[in-house]
Amino acid sequence: MVFGNAPRALRPYICSSCAKSLKLRSRKFATAASPDIYDVACVGGGPAGLSLLTALRSSKATSHLRLALIESQDLDRVRKWNLPPDQYSNRASSLTPSSQAFLSQIGAWPHIDTSRVQPYHHMRVWDGLSSTARITFDSPTPEPAIAHMIENQNLTRALLARLDSLEPISLLDKTSVREIHLGPPPSPLTPEPTYLNLSSYPHVTLSSNQTIAARLLIGADGPNSAVRTFAGIETRGYDYNRDGVVATLKLPSSFAHHPSSPRGVTAYQRFLPSGPIALLALPGPYASLVWTTTPSQSALLKTLSPEDFTAMVNAAFRLSAVDLNYMFTLPSNQLSEFQWRDSVHPSTASEAKGEIPHLISSVQQGSIASFPLRLRHASSYTTSRIALIGDAAHTIHPLAGQGLNMGLSDSKALAEAIEYAVCHGADIGDEMGCLDRYKGEVWWGNQRLLGAVDKLHWLYSVGSGPVVGVRKWGLRAVDVMGDLGVKGWLMRQAGGL
Ligand SMILES: Cc1cc2nc3c(=O)[nH]c(=O)nc-3n(C[C@H](O)[C@H](O)[C@H](O)COP(=O)(O)OP(=O)(O)OC[C@H]3O[C@@H](n4cnc5c(N)ncnc54)[C@H](O)[C@@H]3O)c2cc1C
Known part of the structure; x- marks a missing residue:
């Protein structure tokens, strides 16, 4: 049941009176077509998205968070991927x-x-x-x-196998994003503290017609990221x-x-x-x-x-x-x-x-x-309740074999920032409480690498x-x-x- 789980997800951050208030709201919402609420919802189950969710589930501090993955492809095909020993996929990375x-x-x-x-x-x-x-x-x-x-x-396949071996998360595969919007404005009759205020939560309407809301929405949805577009985050760069x-x-x-x-x-x-x-x-x-x-x-x-x-x-x-x-x-x-x-x-x-x-x-x-091939770098990796990782945040020339590695290092940094926020009782969707830590850790390093690889491309052309x-x-x-x-x-x- 949708909202019935929300208090569990929010437990580390809220006091018991707030939890009671949320429970009352849950009952109210459960009667209407209410969104399913998650701590972290990740759009995109490529290497970046899967590694982030696996990192969150495998850490003691964040293993209890309520997590969802939205992926347009069939994850069973990833699970069953198997080639004979004399055949290799053409998409390989160093x-x-x-x-x-x-x-x-x-x-x-x-x-x-x-x-x-x-x-x-x-x-x-x-x-x-x-x-x-x-x-x-x-x-x-x-x-x-x-x-x-x-x-x-x-x-x-390995990331998914590890994720499957941990406490289950909501795997919404064969499902794509239809629309992303903010929640309804708060009722003037029942004012809530900001962190319980659903109006600030991104709401994602899926191709299945289900709507989910997230305390933190992750865009791991590749170079044409729908999450990045919703967040209004600009990218800089050009086509090679x-x-x-x-x-x-x-x-x-x-x-x-x-x-x-x-x-x-x-x-x-x-x-x-x-x-x-x-x-x-x-x-x-x-x-x-x-x-x-x-x-x-x-x-x-x-x-x-x-x-x-x-x-x-x-x-x-x-x-x-x-x-x-x-x-x-x-x-x-x-x-x-x-x-x-x-x-x-x-x-x-x-x-x-x-x-x-x-x-x-x-x-x-x-x-x-x-x-x-394209060079793209998002001007920021975060806005309130949104974070970008992997190719949604940056695409790099493959000459240095770094794109996938940068995505994994984003996931690591973001998982650590979320863990820090959870351990210190901060809101994981808050920029100052959590997301600035992630952005500060990776943006400049990625910018330097993107610039260096771009210069190498031009020097040798x-x-x-x-x-x-x-x-x-x-x-x-x-x-x-x-x-x-x-x-x-x-x-x-x-x-x-
Ligand atoms: C020719 C070439 C060679 C490369 N070689 C290397 C290398 O040697 N080393 C290296 O580190 N990197 C390399 N890269 C880069 C690397 O492949 C990418 O950086 C990496 O795959 C990106 O992973 P990701 O998880 O961010 O995005 P993706 O792998 O693109 O995953 C995004 C996922 O989001 C899903 N999705 C997208 N939109 C939606 C939506 N609206 N709703 C639901 N799901 C959605 C997609 O189905 C997909 O599964 C290379 C790239 C190229 C082009």
Whole structure:
């Protein structure tokens, strides 16, 4: 019964006389079409939303809160997600050690299928216009790795499994948001203290016609966040006019990047003028591709035969930018074009030294897809009774593999702010009592990271002129500086430290 639960949810914050008053109101409301009241309602069950709810449920201080998740997709499909060992999802992310630590802390890591997770210990990053301008990152010890490659669905399935193992929350899946509005104005006849005043609570009308009200409404609903629109929070940024082309690739089995290999596993990224191309190892002979390129080149890549697509990926790691651009002008036959060009300038020496990846042998059927890339940052992450996390708050260029990690660090910071408010008897929907703490913890750090990644994108999209020379010199200098200075900073960002 809807309101019958509300006093339990509010117990930590209100005195017994207020609880009595709420109980009386509950009876009054229960007769009309009344909203279901929650402490925290989260719109969006991606990595950010699920990790926040799991963190709240797994902490002693916040485990009693009344929680709801509103998710438009069918969560049973997430629970049942299962691919054979020779197939990998094309949506995979590199998870930093601090994200991994957070997932362990909230009890989700043991639910991850680690046979499908690949740690990597080295990164090779180089300028597409100069093979000598390169930077190398090496993890000094096997543990921690620089990061772990994980399929996004492996992660969300684990978060959901952990959430299912805890005290149940209201999982409103296959349900989307129809409207968000504030509650009815308070009755002048029965004035209430602000924190019991439903007029300040966001009310969410769902596609099921149910209405829920929340002391704190979370927008974890991705880049086109309905919660952010309701809150009137502006975003700053622009479209990159670039697509992120993703695919699952296969290397020859003899070159499988096995974790026990003495060299460890290496991630590769080459900065081409149209954008970076990255090859990130998955277990066995598989790898995940993220190739930033122009919309027209991305459109061509998606029309190619698997053989020609594979040839383009190999060309992008080995041939000059001029050769590659020429191959983009061909409607087909990239394979034979690559074979003769590679035979003229073979890259076997660089391959033997591990400076470039091995030749890709094939692409998994149906795995090629593309996503438009955008930079967006919300001017604030909070307003009264509302907080944004994950892509609802920021979208970042994938070249540093940070988007999902930023969402997890938002969840961690928000869960801690809520925990602090609960322990100190503050209202979790209040900006001063709770939400400012969250915003203060993450906004500026995210702003710095978004700015740095954006500058890297622009620095490397310049194809000629003095910037190219400065860039070559700069990259070598950064590499020589070792783990101090800029290289150390880049390494800490990659590791989320
Ligand atoms: C090509 C590419 C490569 C990337 N690689 C990396 C990487 O290596 N490392 C990394 O850290 N990040 C990476 N990212 C970024 C990462 O994928 C995202 O940052 C992350 O998935 C965002 O998670 P989220 O939970 O905030 O949002 P989402 O995953 O978008 O989840 C939002 C959820 O909200 C639901 N929803 C939306 N609207 C509504 C509504 N109105 N009602 C109900 N439900 C709703 C959706 O169904 C969805 O489940 C990459 C991104 C791209 C495009």
